[in-house]
Every structure is written in C-alpha cells, then in structure tokens.
Amino acid sequence: MPTAADAYTPITMARIREIIGFPDQFIAEKKEPQLGEFAMRFIAHSPFFCAATSGADGLMDVSPKGDPPGSVRILDPWTLAIPDRPGNKLADTFENVTATSSIGLVFFVPGLREVIRVNGDAFVTDDPELLSMLSADSKPAVLATVVRVREVFGQCGKAVIRAKLWEGDTRGLAEAATLGGDFYTLSIAEQAQKINNSLGDLVNGGLYDVVDENYRTELF
Structure with missing residues (x-):
C-alpha cells in the first residue's frame, strides 16, 4: 500500500x-x-x-x-x-x-x-x-x-x-496527548470494533478502572 x-x-x-x-x-x-x-x-x-x-x-x-x-x-x-x-x-x-x-x-x-x-x-x-x-x-x-x-x-x-525529560510535565504534554481522557480508553478507540468483541462494556468507560486495579495488585 x-x-x-x-x-x-x-x-x-x-x-x-x-x-x-x-x-x-x-x-x-x-x-x-x-x-x-x-x-x-x-x-x-x-x-x-x-x-x-x-x-x-x-x-x-x-x-x-x-x-x-x-x-x-x-x-x-x-x-x-x-x-x-x-x-x-x-x-x-x-x-x-x-x-x-x-x-x-x-x-x-x-x-x-x-x-x-x-x-x-x-x-x-x-x-x-x-x-x-x-x-x-x-x-x-x-x-x-x-x-x-x-x-x-x-x-x-x-x-x-x-x-527536557527530567523537568516534569510543565508543558502539559500528558494533558495534550490524552485530551484530558485516560490512555487506555483513547488508545483502543481506533480499534473499537475489534476490541469490542472481547471487552464489551469495558470499552465504554470501565477499562481504566480495570487497568488501574491491575497496576495496584499485579505490579510484581
């Protein structure tokens, strides 16, 4: 292509x-x-x-x-x-x-x-x-x-x-990249049809909570 x-x-x-x-x-x-x-x-x-x-x-x-x-x-x-x-x-x-x-x-x-x-x-x-x-x-x-x-x-x-890697997010780059949303919801939006088949309702707002819980309980 x-x-x-x-x-x-x-x-x-x-x-x-x-x-x-x-x-x-x-x-x-x-x-x-x-x-x-x-x-x-x-x-x-x-x-x-x-x-x-x-x-x-x-x-x-x-x-x-x-x-x-x-x-x-x-x-x-x-x-x-x-x-x-x-x-x-x-x-x-x-x-x-x-x-x-x-x-x-x-x-x-x-x-x-x-x-x-x-x-x-x-x-x-x-x-x-x-x-x-x-x-x-x-x-x-x-x-x-x-x-x-x-x-x-x-x-x-x-x-x-x-x-300026160690200067913190003084430029608001995280906010600009995610438009104020959460990473996982935004990153899967372009693959919604494919992912919806396996994640169902999680695509519509619950995915962040699932990922955050995983970060807390399965880091090591």
Missing part, C-alpha cells in the same frame, strides 16, 4: 557520512566488551531501561522495562540478569530473543542526562535460584533474561536535554 514514505529517496551510508561527518577518535573507540565499575554502578541505580530486540522476520521491537533500582542483576562484568514481572503476556521480547538472541539495552537514571547502552546476546531461563535472586516485593521473577554483554558505552545527554 502506498504511504507518505514513498515520496522520499533513501540515501547511502556514504552520503550520510558526507552530511554528518565522522566521530572523534575517542568517541569511535569508547565501546568496551565488558562492564566497567562505573557502568555497573550506573545500571545498579537505574529503575528504567528500554530493550530492543529483533525477530526472525527482521521486525524490531522496543520494550520499556521498569523496576526498583538494582533489579537488573550484574552477575559478572560480562553478564546481566533481567527479571520479568507480570505483564500483558504478548511476550514480544521473548519471541525475538528465542529467535535471534540479539538485544540492545539503554539504561536511564532519573536526573542524569547521560545514559549507558549495552548490546549483546540473550536467552530466557526459568532457573528457580535466579528467579528468586531477582525477587521484588517478596515475589520471585516470572522469568529471567540473561544477557551476554558484547558492547558497553555511555552516550551523551543531548537527547535527554532536548526532550
């Missing part, structure tokens, strides 16, 4: 380099094959990160992950263990990891502009001892993703600065 993207012409990497140039040597060489002391401390204090994975069909997925600081366990300088908590059961990340094993992580610490990025290979395990180690709120993790670290590097804070 034709889309707006068809109006534009892709360019080569050579052309991209012609426009943006090349990084300074110290930036090009900053990637390390293992976690250093600072990267380990940063990850240990990160309550939020994003995980990018690729499926067998090449389709990418990026999933937000949040937990109390320290929930991502550093098993050694080459290995991370990520807990899985109750969620929507789509399992996109698990589907991709079991198909290709590739994973990319970006760790954030509130108040800091810079981030730590980790790339590597991953697999999923149900090892009871590891799941217990990854407990939160006295509940073991549902599953664990073990990451074999291949690359670690810090990234400058320009993206966070431009986004």
Whole structure:
C-alpha cells in the first residue's frame, strides 16, 4: 500500500557520512566488551531501561522495562540478569530473543542526562535460584533474561536535554496527548470494533478502572 514514505529517496551510508561527518577518535573507540565499575554502578541505580530486540522476520521491537533500582542483576562484568514481572503476556521480547538472541539495552537514571547502552546476546531461563535472586516485593521473577554483554558505552545527554525529560510535565504534554481522557480508553478507540468483541462494556468507560486495579495488585 502506498504511504507518505514513498515520496522520499533513501540515501547511502556514504552520503550520510558526507552530511554528518565522522566521530572523534575517542568517541569511535569508547565501546568496551565488558562492564566497567562505573557502568555497573550506573545500571545498579537505574529503575528504567528500554530493550530492543529483533525477530526472525527482521521486525524490531522496543520494550520499556521498569523496576526498583538494582533489579537488573550484574552477575559478572560480562553478564546481566533481567527479571520479568507480570505483564500483558504478548511476550514480544521473548519471541525475538528465542529467535535471534540479539538485544540492545539503554539504561536511564532519573536526573542524569547521560545514559549507558549495552548490546549483546540473550536467552530466557526459568532457573528457580535466579528467579528468586531477582525477587521484588517478596515475589520471585516470572522469568529471567540473561544477557551476554558484547558492547558497553555511555552516550551523551543531548537527547535527554532536548526532550527536557527530567523537568516534569510543565508543558502539559500528558494533558495534550490524552485530551484530558485516560490512555487506555483513547488508545483502543481506533480499534473499537475489534476490541469490542472481547471487552464489551469495558470499552465504554470501565477499562481504566480495570487497568488501574491491575497496576495496584499485579505490579510484581
């Protein structure tokens, strides 16, 4: 199906380099094959990160992950263990990891502009001892993703600065995005016919309460 993207012409990497140039040597060489002391401390204090994975069909997925600081366990300088908590059961990340094993992580610490990025290979395990180690709120993790670290590097804070990410919602963006409504009611409105078959009356106002109750009772 034709889309707006068809109006534009892709360019080569050579052309991209012609426009943006090349990084300074110290930036090009900053990637390390293992976690250093600072990267380990940063990850240990990160309550939020994003995980990018690729499926067998090449389709990418990026999933937000949040937990109390320290929930991502550093098993050694080459290995991370990520807990899985109750969620929507789509399992996109698990589907991709079991198909290709590739994973990319970006760790954030509130108040800091810079981030730590980790790339590597991953697999999923149900090892009871590891799941217990990854407990939160006295509940073991549902599953664990073990990451074999291949690359670690810090990234400058320009993206966070431009986004004013840690400055709070002083611009009223949440209100503007939801038009004063709730996220779930609005996000399913465009799929009402399909979703109505499975949710029924919840589409007409009760869904927010159901989701909010789930947040309160099934966070861990």
